[in-house]
Amino acid sequence: QVQLVESGGGLVQAGGSLRLSCAASGRTFSNYGMTWYRQAPGKERELVAVISAGGSTHVANSVKGRFTISRDNAKNTVYLQMNSLKPEDTAVYYCNARLVDDYWGQGTQVTVSS
Numbered sequence: 001q002v003q004l005v006e007s008g009g010g011l012v013q014a015g016g017s018l019r020l021s022c023a024a025s026g027r028t029f030s031n032y033g034m035t036w037y038r039q040a041p042g043k044e045r046e047l048v049a050v051i052s053a054g055g056s057t058h059v060a061n062s063v064k065g066r067f068t069i070s071r072d073n074a075k076n077t078v079y080l081q082m083n084s085l086k087p088e089d090t091a092v093y094y095c096n097a098r099l100v101d102d103y104w105g106q107g108t109q110v111t112v113s114s
Contacts, residue, residue: 001025001026001103002024002025002026002029002032002097002103003024003025003026003103004022004023004024004025004095004096004097004103004104004105005022005023005105005106006020006021006022006093006094006095006105006106006107006108007020007021007022007023007108008020008021008108009093009108009109009110010109010110010111011111011112011113012085012110012111012112012113013112013113014085014086014087014112014113014114015084015085016085016112017081017082017083017084017085018082018085018110019079019080019081019082020036020079020080020082020093020095020108020110021077021078021079022034022036022077022078022079022080022095022105023075023076023077024076024077024078024097025076026076028099029073029076029097030053030073031053031099032053032097032098032099033050033051033052033053033097033098033099034050034051034069034071034078034095034096034097034098035047035048035049035050035051035095035096035097035098036048036049036050036069036078036080036093036094036095036096037093037094037096038089038091038092038093038094038110039091039092039094039107040088040090040091040092043091045094046060047060048060048063048067048069048080048093049063049067049068049069049080050069051069051070051071051078055071057069057070062088063082063089066082066083066084066085067080067081067082067083068080068081068083069081078095080093082110085110085112086112087112087113087114088112089110089112090110090111090112091109091110092107092108092109092110093107093108093109093110094107
């Protein structure tokens with residue numbers, strides 16, 4: 001069982017930055033692939049960035065060059081550094097952990113004003 005708690009969301013002006021954190025419970029965090037998703041109002045949930053247990057990363061084309069995913073296994077935490085934010089980045093951002101089963105956090109709201 002893994003519990004995930006996201007933090008770091010908020011209101012920011014376009015061009016600004018935020019860093020989201022996802023703290024995980026459990027002693028096997030390092031074994032999990034971790035993913036950030038987001039869901040904007042009226043839209044489907046979309047993948048933002050992935051980091052594997054081995055540290056390989058992938059980010060969606062829509063955020064490439066602006067967002068970076070990283071993990072600190074000693075702190076059981078995954079991060080999403082978001083720079084050059086745009087109004088279209090406004091969404092609830094969710095953290096996901098996957099090994100065999102999927103675990104989800106409650107989400108954190110990111111609002112980017114123009």
